[in-house]
Amino acid sequence: MKVLQQVWVVAGQPCGKYLAAVMGTTLVSMEAHTGSDTFNKAWARFSSGVRAKLLAMNPFTIDRLLTPFKLSAPPPGSSLPVRSRRNQYMEAVPIMSRIPDIYWPPALVAIDTVAHCGNNDKGQYAFILTAANVFTG
Incomplete structure (x- = not known):
């Protein structure tokens, strides 16, 4: 065993x-x-x-x-939302929480990050940055 x-x-x-x-x-x-x-x-x-x-x-x-x-065994780690510090670019980059049904240009992408850190966010771990073209999926 x-x-x-x-x-x-x-x-x-x-x-x-x-x-x-x-x-x-x-x-x-x-x-x-x-x-x-x-x-x-x-x-x-x-x-x-x-x-x-x-x-x-x-x-x-x-x-x-x-x-x-x-x-x-301890439960498998869940992904944590990545919270970046407030900086000068936060106001410069528009953040869309909902994409209007009318405006779907081919260049519009939805970006998200996931931290694979197990049960806590201390130490070293991997990040994944996903970018999906909203028009093509």
């Missing part, structure tokens, strides 16, 4: 169907980093027998075994 939980976390916490599909490559990657002490005490329980059981595991069994662990 501990090794399965560690593999699930390393693989990005996918569902059992996807974890079963990437189980072999994830185990190979984890085996390549065994000396780095990255995988806690769970990796001390890893053996060739455990490896064979993990590779033969049914996706439904994976989901059933991981359900208690998933319920006790």
Whole structure:
């Protein structure tokens, strides 16, 4: 169970169907980093027998075994709205909260940012800037 939980976390916490599909490559990657002490005490329980059981595991069994662990794990991070500081350009750039139905020029774009920071916004994390052409979608 501990090794399965560690593999699930390393693989990005996918569902059992996807974890079963990437189980072999994830185990190979984890085996390549065994000396780095990255995988806690769970990796001390890893053996060739455990490896064979993990590779033969049914996706439904994976989901059933991981359900208690998933319920006790912290919830996945939600995206936070990005709040920029007030600066001199805020008044210069018009912000449209609603696009009129009549005015849809091909050059009109809707822009938004999303911060992928997990449960809090401290530390380093990734931002995504999305820009969608309103006319073409």
